[in-house]
Structures are given as structure tokens and as C-alpha cells.
Amino acid sequence: MRKRNSQPVPKEKGNKRKKVILENSQRTLESFFQKRQFSEETSACTSPIEGDDHNDTNSTTRTLEIIPDDSESDLLLLEKLVKSNSGDPLESQSNSSVPGSSVVDAISIDEIQPFFATSMYTDEFDKIMETVLENEKYLFTDEELQIAEKHRVLHIEAKHLFVRIFLRKHKWIRLRKTDYSRNIADINHASSILCSRQIKFARDETELVDLAHLLDILLVDELKALIQNSRISIPRGSAQNRCSLINCILDYANGKQRPSPLKDNSQRLLAFEQKTKDDGFTEKGAQERVQLLISDVKTMIGPCIILEETIRTLFEKIQFVYYRASSQSNVSAMTAAILVRTSRRTFPSYIVCRSNNFWPHRDDLLEYYQAVKVYQGFKDMIEDLYANRKNERAQSAEQWRCKEVEVLTIAWLQCESTLENWKIIIKKQEAKVTSDDDWDTARLYFRKRFEAGWVYTHMIEDGAEVLGRLHEYEKEVLILKTLLGQNVYRLGKRGAWFDRLALVQMNHLRSGNRRIHLKAALETCTKAIRDPKVHLVYMSSLQRRIMRLESMLNVPKREQHDFFYNRLTTATERIIYGERLSDAVVGVKSVFRNNDGGECSVEELALGYYNKNGYKGFHSENGIIKTIFGLLFWDILFAPFPDVLETPFQTAPLDLPTDAFFIGRSYEIYTRLRELSNGKGLEILKTVYDRESKAKTWCIGVTWDYELDDLLQITECIGANALAQICKVFAEEYDHRTGGMPDLCCWNYEKRECLFVEVKGPGDILSETQKVWIDLLINSGVGVELCHIKIWDGEDELLNH
Template sequence: MLFNQLDLSAIHGFERLSVTGQKLYVRLFQRKLKWLQVNKLNYNEISTDLGPVAQELVDGGFLQTDSDLQDLEEVLDLLPAPELRSLAKTFHLGGPGSGTQKHQLVEGLLKLSRQRSLFALAPGQNNIGTVILKRAKQLAGSCVRLHRGPRAVFSRVLLLFSLTDGLEEEETAGGGQGQLYTILLVNSGRLAFPDYTIQRRAKLFLDREDLIRYEAAMRALQEVITAMQTGHWEDALALYTARHIHPSLSIFDIHQEALPVFLRCFTTGWAYTRILSRGVEVLQRLRCYKEAVKELRSLLAQSVYCPDSRGRWWDRLALNLQQHLKLPEQAIRAIRDGLADPLVRTGHQLSLHQRANRMKESPSYKNYHPVLSDLPTIHINDVTHVTIRGQLFPHEGGTGKNVFLMPAEEGAEGGYSTVMCSVEELSLAHYRRQGFDQGIHGEGSTFSTLFGLLLWDVIFTEGIPDVFRNPYQPCPLDLFTDCFYGNRREAIETRVQVLCEASIETLHNLMAEAWTNQEGRVCSLVNWERFASLQRAQSLVSCLGGSFLGGMITRMAKDYRHCRAGLPDLVVWNTSNNTYKLVEVKGPSDKLSQKQQIWLDELQRLGADVEVCHVTATGARGAWLE
């Protein structure tokens, strides 16, 4: 129902191609859509002579030939610099003051092509442009380009098939070419996904036009993101403005709202909401704060799309109103509404609370003290802080990360020697000297790996419709929503109860069962390289204990999306006496984020030994004076 007869004829036409024809098409499909010189195509693994293979694709309607190439700019873009210089010389370009770079040569030839010849036979004719095009095509030789029609069909097929790719971040489905490589790895036995049962009940797209609209929205989102990533803010603004369609205007709201939230992210309304959210970032970058506030309010007026972004929107709204527009009453109202929003979680909730506190402590807002005092409060307990010193390596530029110098480990060859290390490696060495013989710098992946292993069978359980919709999913679709816990509440609570009452032997058995049965399978929660062996993972869970692990798993299962960040950098433990520490490392001038403060407090409440290790820097001169 999502593909018409013309679409299906392209698919069946591909199936009728020879194997070499199919191989060449797939290779060309994965390249950027542009004209290519046949003599520059080099796929010896397909055929040493690609001419007949390309002709088969032309005959099948999959490739265009140079007879369709009538755009001068496209031909010039195709030519390498030496041939462009030869062409420019033919038309007496390239003299003093004219450039010899490719883009300069192209500009010069295009400018010349727009000049009307004195000998033009009729109005609208341009002999110079026609002659340049003819000469350029002669230099280019035989050229081909994928036909847009069939290519669009295959892009849509792969988009539909790979909808679940890149759910965790702001990546977008760009046609599904990456999925081709995944399928290849699976078919060759180099990649394996977890075992689960696919159950598709919900209809994501109502018809072919609905799918095409979704594809267009996702491509528009990718264009905005690309412009932002490359720093072209004015272009990003133009793209965002061109796509300024508020989700509430969509005629498919009823259908989309009826979908569970973990499927709603595959709708046109969700894609446009992400465009508008990106537009806020663009407006703020360009200091258009009034417009940004207006957009934020329209985003917050609905809760159908991107509910996980509401904390960020409230936070930005309060900041813009307070700092940039100097509207404290409205800022306080935004803080109150944000704190009352049940969809605002963890770090953003604390950020709003801390903004209110700063306003309360500032003399500038003394008139608003009664109103600020009435706001809900959030109490976060502090943890132990320690400070160590390290010799900072005096480097310039680079990644911006601090690099420290540390004496080499004992037993190193030669006499006195030092190694360059990160602030976390310096801290691990400090804790080794304190008797913690084991340590991992894994940040959140250490905890998510334990979460994934101890809960594996629950995560990939059967009987929950629509959470698994294709064979190549590294996690269920509801993992990043509140539905994850709701759909598995009984099983999670039972497992947590088992953990809380478990002996060390039971903990080891749970780890061993998941590890031995699932090792190497692709799961977004589990980093198989985080622990050197099963035994090392078992030694850590022995130290952490079942009660702590049960509490941690409960918190992560209830709100994984907002709880996966902010966990401590280091886990260090002593295998001889089963002691451990969870350590957040802070380099010079580094501060705790809101999510880190919340996790440290929560871990301490669960009975963990938690501390913040501050590393202060001494320069080379300071170390020499000592």
C-alpha cells in the first residue's frame, strides 16, 4: 500500500538485472547523486570492463546518459582542473587577474556562457553557452547518473526498513545506505543481533503520500542540521523558515497522536517539531531572542511530539526571558511551569531550580523574592570531595583537553620516565596507590553494560507489540520512553527483588548466563569491551552488591533516556576486601553538571561510596621548584 505500480516496476526491474548489474547499481546508489565519467569508474571486483554493465543499467532505465546532460554547471563540476584549464584557454580565459583554481575557472566559464553572442539568430539564443557546453561534454566523454525515479523508490524502501536507526541521538535516516552495510555484515556472519520476535501491529504510515511526506520532512531536518554543523547559520535560518510548519496544522494529528510515543517519532509531525526545535537554536545563535521565545512557547503548547525535549525548551525559555529579554516576571512563570511539568526530568528540573535560587540570591531580583520563595524546591545532598595534584603538560591548541605528565609505572625499562595521560588516567593511578587494584574509566557505559547484562532477557522479552519491527535492532524501540518500564513492570520488579536478595554466587550466575549466551551481539546498552573478561565483570558485581545493583537498575529502567548521562567517570574496586568507589573526576576549572549532581546524590542514597576527585594543575616550573 506504500508503493504504487511504477514503484514496484522499478523494484522488479532491479531483480531482473544481472548480478554484475545489481552490484554496480548498489555501488553507485551509495555515492552522491551526481554525474560520473564512465572511464573514471573503477570497480574491478565487479568487472574489468564496466561499459557493458553500465549499458545494461541504461537499458533498464536505471541510469541516464550524457544525452540528458544539458546543464553547463553540472558538466563543469564533472571536469577535473587540468581539463577545465584547457577549456578556459580555448575561450581565452585565464589571463592576468583571473584565477586558476577550479571554482574560479567554473565561475569564469559560467559568466562567459551568460553573455549573448552578437551572431545569435533569435532572441533567447546564446551561441557562446551552447559552444562551451558542447566542448565541455566532449572533454567529459561518456557520463552517467542514476535516474532519480528508481533511486527515490529504493531510498524510500531503505528508509522504511531502517526507521529504527539512529534513535538515540539527533541523527536522521538519510536514505538507509548504512543499512546495506549492516545487512552485509549480518549475512557474512560478522555481526549478530539479539534474538527477539518481530511484532508489527500499528500502521505507521496511512498511505504512500504519507511516507513521502515523512521522507521529505526527514531530509529537510538533515539539511538544517548540516547547515548548523558547518556553521552556515544564515542558510540554516533560511531552511528552517522555509519549513516553518507547526505540527498542530498537520491533518494527520489524530492518527499520529494515537500511536504510542515510541512510534510517534516516525511521523511527519515529529520531524517538523525537531526542525522547529533546531530553529530555536539558530534564532538564539543569531540573537533573535524574541523570535526564539515565540517558537519555544509554540513548541511547549503541545505535548504530542518530542516530549523528551520539554525540559530543554523550558530551560531555554527561562534563560532567554531572564538574561536576554530582561523579563523577570515571565522568566519566573516559565520556571514555575517547567517545574510543574511532569515531562521535565533530572538535569533540566535541577537547572530550573538552580536558576530560581540564583535569582533569589541576587539583589537585582529582591522585589521578586516572595514569588521565588513559593517555587518548589529540590534538595541535592553533596558528596565527599578530594583533591589531587598533577603536572600539566604545557601544550598549545589541540583538542582543548588537559594533558598531564605522570611517572611511568614501576618496572618500566630505563630510569626516570614519564608518560602523558588524561585527567582520568591520573586519577586511576591515585586510586591504585590507595589499594584499589582494579579500575575502569567507562563513564555511563560501565553502568549501562551491567544494566544490559543483568536485565537482558527482560529487555528482549516477547509479547510487547511494535517494540521490535525489524531484524536489525540493537534495543527495543520503547527503551528511551516511559513505556519501557510500564511494558515490563512486573518482570523488572521481580528481577530487582532477586538482585536485592542475591548471594555473590547468584550474581555471578546471572552475569555468566547473559555473557556466555549473548557475547558479541549488538546491543546499544552493552559495550563488550568495557570488561576485559567475564571474571572481571563478576568481581565488580561482587563488590557492588545486589542491593545497590537493584536500586541502580530500577532508576535506569524507569527513565533511561534522562538517566543514561551523568554517571561517574570511574569505578575502582579492591578484589581482596570487596570495597569500591564511584568517582567523578573534574579537571582544572571543570564543574559538576546538573545530571552529575543528581546521580552522585542518588548513588550515595543507594549506599555507594561516592566521591568527586578534583585534579589541580601544577606547571613544569612549579614541579621543578618543588
């Protein structure tokens, strides 16, 4: 080891040397971060899209004043940092094993964090704006276009702040709790620009004048601190959650409670001296008391900002137009683009064929956007109700039912308010329909999913289900008949509507003559099986209901329907006994003991049995078949075709859920089916898997958890002809066929045998879609078994035998 020169350095020269090194180091670091900016994607990997919340972080310009003048060791560290940064900047900051990373232990990483003039969020947002306004400007008014232009020329840091706030939930954002310092040098200045009279994109804390709104911004700990500082008493036994704390403070502000008693003698004396003054708890001092609380809360909150509702709505509509959104979410659809730029997600490579008349008129877009917002509120109301059901069950069943009825009634009233508007839309659309056989109408049917009428139809369909839960069966019958009376939207659901209508007429209508209701149910089922738009999935259930109704009505044998020609093939049944460890609870899956003594599900118990008998298998349900179909039809799914690949962030063409997919690509699909029948499936699957598996490209139905060898063996064991038939069904009716596949996919490669197994625990029965899939697989030449898991009764079972 080289010995350090111990000769003393004159103090004046030493200080001068330190000063020169500091100046050189400062210039070197500044030049380095200006010339060699870190990759934007790398920086984004450490900052979430939605969060960015920190504790009291001041978003100001980062400085490099990191070394005291009299610190020789820190000076050497800085020299080492500058030298280490002469190489690749990404290497110097990636991990602690890189030379120079020891500096991080001595120097805060925030102090050397680089500053970026650009942001991938803003870049993607600008790209969306440019694309939409270039080709679909006709969807926006002149005033809206002026706002968009104002955004385009906005100060860059104000634009960064606007985009980041837009991506978050629409609420007041506390600037102290955010850290956008990588792109915004002065966040307060950027906020003032957005809130200025010239821009008017946002509002600041000066417009917060309501105490309740202010309290809603505070964290729970801050609410508790405010209660303590204001000497507000909390009722004994009350909850310490946000809602209770806010109500407690509001009661105090409204004069419903006085401050808690003082314990200190000096405080009591001070209170006695001020006894003659207005203590703030009389009617006279109420206003001062509220203003004092508002002042205290504003001090705690600090600078805040929220986007103007009209501004946010405009840019949300622009997002809708760009992404062809079919639902509303608090998180912007830009999330997909950000994940792509940060290499966290890969979408298929295809040619984007963007149409310029997706919504022909501005009114079409506005109606659709409004319908989506209304339906989202309706869904959120119901989902929140049942999401909190577990907590509500801590109360009595009667209390829960009262709560359920109250919320469902409000939801139905909201749904009912859309009926008249929906009927007007239906009349307009039916006037446009010229022929059911119009090829172009069938090909473009999928685009109706982006019309207000489709959204309202879906909402009314859910409203009928709400009426069923409310036991309002008379109203439910009227709604179902109204849905069946139109032939424009959600035609694939007509079978489900017919089946539900017949069920209600058959079992739930109590008023009047029961025989009349049974005849009405029979007529409903008869209409259903004659309706060409009713899907095959619902036919079996409707036919069985017809036979049951005819028997109940004592229809003469010669006049009864006979569906022997259309009966579904049933699977071979197998019984496996197991020891159940869980109690029999409705809605809860049974837990059994596996061979190792541990806990397992009924599917895992059955899989263990088949493994013992020479089969390898997965509990995959529809996962494996959908993966095989996606890989075999990859190039057809993402082939250039008008109107279906509108953005770079799609996992499937827009028309896949409808029969338009097969109609528009019939030649390509039949060509691929012939290739599969000729045994080329293994080659196609392997080629696509090798190309896409490394990036784990997102494609509808495809799961990359399965190994290539397993997929190849399963494909070979299924057989060429059976594989072609299964894939044809997916191509024709993907939306109807993604459910109902058997639970287990097992295969014995030595015997070239594939076996699908549907597992049923105690009390479970087959659904209609499962029966249809079993029939299809058996008729295609694939083995299927129905495995019943029964509870082992031990000695009792032995005695019985």
C-alpha cells in the same frame, strides 16, 4: 631429486602436447569456477560497499588466455594451478602459504578472478523489496508498484548494476572507474538497459550538456590536465583546489581570458598563419569554444550513468519502510545487512515481530519521509559550518562571524518555513488524544518518533538554538513558548525548554522593564516544576533558579519557595595537584604531566592517584554501567514484543528511549530486579557474556573491551541492592540517564568497595545530569568522590604553606 628426462621431444609432438594441455587446463578452470563458486561473503570482504573505484579498469569478461604457446615454464605453472585447484577453492586463494599460490606471482589475480551470477547486494535488495511489497503494499501507488515489478523482472546484470549504484552517493558514476566484473560481464550493456526507454531507471552521458556539470565529474588531476591541454592560464596566487580550477575553466569558456602565450617558434608561426581565422575567443566563436571543451571533457570522462531522481526516491522510501529509518544517510541502511553477511557484524538473535500498519496511511509515510529530508538538509548546513570553523579561523574573527551569521540566517529561514505545516500537524494530533492516562497511548508513544510532527519538532527545537546564536532572543522566546504549547511530541525535552526560556527571560531580554522579565522567568520556572512531564534531571536547576529569582525580586521570606526536602546529595571532594603542560585555552582539554614524565589528561592523572591507593579502575564514564545493564537485561531487551523489533538489524528495541519500554515490560523488569537484589546478577552477567562475547554481538550500550573478570568484580563491589536501583533507573529513563555518569569507575576487590569519581580540571563545574547521578549513586549506597585537579604552583605553593 628426480632428474628430468633430457631426451629431446620432437617439435611437432611438443607443440601438440602443449595444445592438449592448454585445452584441458582451460576446460578444467572453467568447470572449476562454474561448479565451485567462491563464497559471496569472502569475495565481498575485499570490495568496499561504497568505493569500488579503480584506475581505468575495463569491466569486461575475464579470460583465461594466460599462457603463451612457446612458454614451457608458464605451461608448468598452469598445470600446477589446475592440480592445486582440485581441493577446496577457498584454501587455494586464501593466502600465499597454500600450494599453488606461487602462481599468483606470475599470473595476475584479475585474470583468474571468478565470476558470480548472483550478488549479496542484489539478494538483500530483493529481500527488502519482497518483504515491504508483501505486507505494506498499500503505502505505494499503482505506478510505483509497476516500477517495482519492472525492477523484479529486470535483466540480472542490469539489476546488479542498479543496486550497486543505488548504494553509492547520488552522483554521476564513471563506468571506467568502477569494477563490478565479478557480477557484471558487460557493464556497458547493463548500463544501456537501465537507460533504455523501456526501463528509464537511469540516464547516461548523452544527457550531459552543461559544461559546469561535466567539469564537476572530473578529478583534480584531470582538471589540471585539461587546463594544460587547452592552454588556460591560472591566475598567480590562486588556489589549486577543485573549485578554483573549475572556475578558471569556466572563465575561459565564457571568454574572460585568452589562451596562455605560446613559447615554441613553430607554434607562433602556426598561430600567425591562423590569425585571420576566428581564434575562438571572439563572441562569434564562443559557442564553438564551449562545444570543444564539452567534447574534450566527455572524452576524458567516458561512459557515465546516474539514477533517475524519481526512481531513487521510490527505492529510498522502500528502504525507509523496511528499516524503520529515523534519519537519512547517503549510505543505505543495507550496510548493516551486508556487514552481517560478510561476518563483520553480529546482531542479537531475536524474533522479528514486524507490524503491517507502522504507518497507517500513505500520506503518513510521505510526510515523514519529506520531513526527514528537510531536517537532514538543515542539520548538514549547520554541521558543515562548524566543521569548517577551524579553517575559517585563519581569517579574522569578524569574517568568521559574518560567515556564521549568514549561514545561520539561511538555516533559520528554512526552519521557519516549516512552522505552519508543523502547527497543522499538531492540531490534528491533539484532536486524536482522548486521555493522558490512556495506557495504549503511552505504550505506543515511541512510534511518534516516526511521524513528521516529531521530526519538525526536533528541527524547530534546533531552530530555537540557532536564534540564540544569532542573538535573536525575542524570537527565541516565541519559539520556546510555541514548543511548550503542545503536548504531543518530544515531551521529555519540556524541562530543557522551560529552563532555557527562563534563562533567556532572566538574562537576555533588554527591551522594556527588567522586573517584568524577571517575573516572567519566575512564572516559567513555577510552571515547570508543576508540569508532570518535566523530568527529574531538570528539577534541581529549575529550583535553584526559582530561589535566585525570588531573591532578585525581593519576594518576602514567608512567600519564597524552600526546596530543602529535595536537595541533591553532594559527593566527598578531593584535591589533586598536577603540573600542567598545555596553555589555558577555552574549549581545549588541559594536558598534565603524569608520574612517568609523559603527557596525560586530568582523568588519567586522577586514575594514577587512585591506583596508588589500591584501586583498580577505568576512565569509562558511562561505559561500564551501560555494559553491565545491557548484559543483565539482554533477554528483556530482545524479548518478543509487538512493534519494537521490526528488523533483524536492531541493537535495541524501538521503545527503549521512552517510558513505553518500562510500561510494556513492567512484570519482566520487576522480576529481574528481584533477582538482582537476591544476588543472581553475577550468574546472569557471566552467562550472557560467555554466550555473546565471542561474536562481539552489537547491543546498545555494551562494550566488549572490558574483561569478564573485571565486570564481575565491579558488579560484586557495587552490591546487589545498589545494582538493582541503578538498573531500575536505566529501565525507566534510559534516554535521560545515558549521560552524566562519573568519569572514573574504581574498585578494590579485596575490600569489596566500588568508588565512582567525577574529575574536574581547572575551571570545570558539574552539570545538572552529573549532580543527579551523584545523588542517585550515593543514595544507593555507592561511594562517590568529586576530584578537583589543580595546578601545582611549585615554590609559591610551598611558601604559602
